[in-house]
Amino acid sequence: MANAVFRVTGLTKIYRTGDVEVRALNGVDMELFEGEMAVLLGPSGSGKSTLLNIIGGLDDATSGEVRFRDQELSAYSERQLTKFRRDHVGFVFQFYNLIPSLTARENVALVTEVSKSPMEPETALSMVDLEDRMDHFPAQLSGGEQQRVAIARAIAKRPEVLLCDEPTGALDSKTGILVLEALAHINEELGTTTAIITHNAAIQQIAHRVISFIDGKISSVHVNQTRLDPAEVVW
Amino acid sequence: MILHPLDKKLLRDLGRLWAQGLAVAMVMACGVATLILSVGAYRSLDETRSAFYDRYRFGSVFASVVRAPVHLKEQISALHDVSAVEQRTVKFVILDIPGMTEPATGLAVSLPDFDQPAVNRLYLRKGRLPEPSRTNEVAVVETFAEAHGFVPGDRFEAVINGSKQSLTITGIVLSPEFIYAIGPGDMVPDQRRFGVLFMSRSVLSGLFDMDGAFNDLALTTLRNADTTRIIEEVDAILKPYGGTGAYGRKDQTSHAFLDAELTQLKAMATVIPPIFLFISAFLVNMILSRLIALEREQIGLLKAVGYGNGSIVWHYAKLVIVIALVGLIIGSIAGYWLGHGLTVLYGEFFSFPFLIFRQSTDLYFLAGGVTIAAALAGAAKAVWTTVSLPPAIAMRPPAPTVYRSFLAGFQRGLSMFSQLTIMAFRHLLRWPVRTFLTTLGTSLSVALLITALFASDSIDFMIDTIFFKADRQDATLSFSGDRAPSALNDVKKLPGVMRAEPFRTTAATIRNGHLEQRMTIIGVSEEAILSRLLDVELQSVEPPPNGLLLSERVAYKLRLRPGDHTEIELQERNQRIVSVPIAAVEKDTDPPERIGSLLNLPVIGIEQSYVGLTAHMRLEALDRMMLDGRKISGARIAVDSAKLDELYEAVKNTPALGSIALQGISRDRFRETIEQNIITSMTVYIALAVIITFGVIYNSARIQLSERARELASLRVFGFTRAEVSSVLLTEIAVIVLLAQPLGWLLGYGFAWSVIQGFESDLFRIPLIIHSDTFAIATLVVFAAAIVSALIVRRRIDRLDLVRVLKTRE
Known part of the structure; x- marks a missing residue:
């Protein structure tokens, strides 16, 4: 087995609002390995997004440990977490989170400007087949195109991990497949460790590994012996 | 009482928006306060003046003459529309006040024997009027008496027509003719060095050899009389006797100065409140547009469940009205309090026997009406845009904002800017009207500051010109009549x-x-x-x-x-x-x-x-x-300044001298008075400018933050630091504040120019001088206010909830 990029042990996250206590993660142990494409599968509220946010440095855990390579992420300060996100992580969200006032190219350049060894924004955009739409603003692009810009933006800085939270959640199946193809292509081409969160079980077939969540715990981990090409996935 | 759910929502909205609402209410309050203050003080002062004039029969036409026989009275009284005529002897005298080294100047005015004058009657504050049978009795004006702590029975000396007389004060009086009393050669009143003395006619004519003659005339006319004609006729009558020209009230010194002050108040009432109301209307528009954009789906829902447009409009109108009412209340209290204070101040500066405070309820209604109207006008478009949508469309999120590429075709040219800067620029250009109005609002505070600060530049320049370039003498001696050139030798022999x-x-x-x-x-x-x-x-x-x-x-x-x-x-x-x-x-x-x-x-x-x-x-x-x-x-x-005291002593005893003007003291006195006024007005204007800047910048930053919270949170997610993320918003504010400077300087120059025009009269003119320091100070104050408001908003950027914004759809 390859090296673990993330190693999570006993991770617990409790949200308190007033008197109500919600245990979003309840003692999770998990690893993400170099170069793998993992699908984190589970119904909404099962804790998968919380986990992604914590390993992505967007949120802190109530208890437990997160290690990124040999670093203890859970001990990072706010400033260190910002630097960690900047240098190592690419994010893709359900609602794209593009900057409406920047064109596709500029949205990518936004990130490459502050990265150490980025690819050209144009290269990143052609990897997601958007070389023709580079100077369009988000409002001039379809949902699938916007999500592909978001992917290009996430990978342009050559991150070690790509964290995708419901990347196809807001898209129809046809465009969703295009987005998955882009993700699979990048995983293969660049070897970027990719974690995809979804509640859509069909998507699990494109992963190396499938980690299933229920009620803040991992219910099963399954390794796909044969992976499907995204184009073959149907939902 | 059970609140309607919509009213509960209103209360909660207000609770949430209190900081922004208060910032707008403060701007409104400034408008209301300045309106009530200026109009209130204007009306009180005007009313007080009219009452004083009416009750004490202030003249309508005045004239000076070298020496005319008293029998002209019949001829003058017979002129059409002339109701009363008073012939007087009026002369400058030099005064020797106990305990005061420098000589003072007195204006001796004759009073009819045994009676009040028919024109320009005196208000007797203390004591009695001088009696004709007693040579050395005088009544003095209150300001002069107060400056020296005189009470009836006190004495001082005067050089009257060449002989030194000891005078006894019998009464302390006020005259409608000398509400603003200014001595020869002075630029502002100096109550210590200039006083008006009233003496009985028989005594004064005796001292000046004016028996059976007069050298000054004041007359009253019937209502709506044609004073221009009367002036011409009086001139014709007095011409053979050396008439120096009759004139109406507008050229009467005291009246003219008072008028200049009233004009200024009126200008303040017409210029400043509209600026504040305009800005507050714009701010209300900004806040409400955003609130309604956020509540678009709720509005759609309300309509879907059967609320009519009317009740939705009324719901938002109430929010605006509450903000306007807060502004109105704060402004009214401040305006009432300041107006009262200002009127009392005027009462001290000008010499009135009484003060009439006009409590103008209409003014409060006017202020209230105008403020609420301005607020509603600001809200109208925002409310209407949403209310006019069918519920189904309103419930859907609005179409994404379409940005355009500025400098189209120069994509490469943009590479010199970071993407963060481009974001800021595009946003500014996407809402050009809002950008312009925000800039204009900010520039108005720059302009307001320049208007307040330039006075000191202009007056310094004026002092420099008058006292250091033109009239560089230490004193001006005037003889009681023209003398042979040899009199100059006598002057040269005076000590020092x-x-x-x-x-x-x-x-x-x-x-x-x-x-x-x-x-x-x-x-x-x-x-x-x-x-x-x-x-x-x-x-x-x-x-x-x-x-x-x-x-x-x-x-x-x-x-x-x-x-x-x-x-x-x-x-x-x-x-x-x-x-x-x-x-x-x-x-x-x-x-x-x-x-x-x-x-x-x-x-x-x-x-x-x-x-x-x-x-x-x-x-x-x-x-x-x-x-x-x-x-x-x-x-x-x-x-020689070492010999000033000796000179003063000599002047007090030199019979040939009619009056002395001490330029050095005038200059100090002028500077002192003006500096006091400038410090007061500067404090007020700086406060006003800070309130505007804060209102505009804070609100615009808050709204931008609300509109772009998601965008900015995304940047944080991508690994941008807090400082970098804040820079997007701060760049926008900086661009607006920078653009506002030249515009503000220009507007400020224009305001200053119009202030100068308003002041310009035959009595004095102020040069329009604005030093670069003044522009710089105005800019720095606005920068400081903008930085503080930006920092308050920046703290909110630091506290953005990254996870939550990413999960929500815009």
Whole structure:
């Protein structure tokens, strides 16, 4: 087995609002390995997004440990977490989170400007087949195109991990497949460790590994012996 | 009481928006306060003045004459519409006040024996009026008495027509004629050094050899009388006796100064409140547009469940009205309080026997109406846009904002900016109207500051010009009548006098066609170095050997330019009056051609003078014109400051002196008074400007933050630091604040210019001088206010909830 990029042990996250206590993660142990494409599968509220946010440095855990390579992420300060996100992580969200006032190219350049060894924004955009739409603003692009810009933006800085939270959640199946193809292509081409969160079980077939969540715990981990090409996935 | 759910929502909205709402309410409060303050003080002051004028029969027409017989009274009283006539003896005297080293100047005014005057009656504050049977009794004006702590029974000495008299104060009075009392050579009232004394006519005429004669006239007219006609008729009657020209209230010093003050209040009432109301309307528009954009789906839902447009509009209108009411209440209290204070201040500065506070309820209604209307106007578009949508569309999120590429075709050119900067620029350009209005709002605070601060530049310049370039003498001595030139030697012999320069004055009417101006022509020596004439570029010029040097204001009023010829009528050479056409003067050295008192002189140049209306000639030329030999009216002197006290003592005992003006003290006094005023007004204006800047910048930053929270949170997710993320918003604010500077400077210059125009009168003019420091200070204050408001908003950026914003759809 390859090296673990993330190693999570006993991770617990409790949200308190007033008197109500919600245990979003309840003692999770998990690893993400170099170069793998993992699908984190589970119904909404099962804790998968919380986990992604914590390993992505967007949120802190109530208890437990997160290690990124040999670093203890859970001990990072706010400033260190910002630097960690900047240098190592690419994010893709359900609602794209593009900057409406920047064109596709500029949205990518936004990130490459502050990265150490980025690819050209144009290269990143052609990897997601958007070389023709580079100077369009988000409002001039379809949902699938916007999500592909978001992917290009996430990978342009050559991150070690790509964290995708419901990347196809807001898209129809046809465009969703295009987005998955882009993700699979990048995983293969660049070897970027990719974690995809979804509640859509069909998507699990494109992963190396499938980690299933229920009620803040991992219910099963399954390794796909044969992976499907995204184009073959149907939902 | 059960609140309607929509009203509960309203209360919660207000609770959430309190900071922004309060910022807007404060801007509104400034508008309301300045309106109530200025209009309230204006009305109170105007009412007080009218009441004082009415009850104490303030004259409508005034005239001075060299010496006219009292029997003219019948002729003057008989003029159509003249209701009362008072003939008086009015003379300057030098006063020797116990405990005061420098001499003071008194204006002695005669009172009818045994009675109050028919015109310009006195308000008796304390004691009684002087009696004709007692030579040494005087009533003094209250300001003068207060400055010296005088009470009835106190004494002081005066040099009256060459003899020193000990005077006893019998009463302390106020006169509608001397609400603003200013001494000769002074630029602001100095109650210590100038006082008006009232003495019985028989006593005063005896002292001045004016038995059976008068030298001053005041008359009242019936309502709606044609004063212009009366002035002409009075002039005709007085002309043979050396009438120096009758004039109406507008040229009466006290009235004119009071009027200038009232005009200023009125200008304040018409200019400043609208600025604040305009800004608050814009701010309300900004806040409500955003609130409604956020609540678009709720509005759609309300409509879907059956709420009519009316109730939705009313719901938002109530929110706006509550904000306006808060502003109105704060503004009304502040306005009432400040207005009261200002009126009392005016009451002290001007001398009124009583103060009438006009409580104008209409004003509060007006302020309330205008404020609420401005707020609703600001809200109208925002509410309407949403209400006009069908519910189904309203419930869906709005279409994403479409941005356009600025500098289209120059994509590469943009590479010099970071994407964060481009974000800021695009956002500014995407909402050009909002950007412009925010800029305009900010620039108005810059302009307001410049308007408040420039006065100090202009006045410093004026002081420098008047006291250090033009009138550099330490004092001006005026004889009680014209003297032979040898009198200058007597002046030179006075202790401490290092240099003395003679001058001669005469009253004249200068004409150009149908335009005419009564004024004093001053003859000065070409060797004068203490008191110098300045041209319009403020360079020293010699008095012309022949012809006149007119002040800019006179030249403008008479439409005269250098090289033009003007007709002069000498008022005091009364025995010879002929009016015939005039031939032109040919050569400089020729004496002016004269027929009777009518002369024709060329205008040689235009001089700069900020005070009064002036015309200068060379002393010898004036002597030639007057045809009565060489004479001098007084001297300007430079004094050894170590010997000032001795000089003062000598002046108090010099019979020939009519009055003394102490320029050095005038200058200090002027500076002191003006500085006090400037500090007060600066404090007020800085506060107003800070409130505007804060209101505008804080609100616009808050709204941007609300609109872009998601965008900014995304940036944080991508690994941008807090400082980098804040820079997007701060860049926008910085661009707006920077753009606002030149615009604000320009507007401020314009405001300052209009203030100067408002001040310009025959009495004085203020040069428009704005130093670069003033622009810089205005800018720095606005920068500081903007930085503070930006930092408050920045703290919110730091606290953005990254996870939550990513999960929500815009």
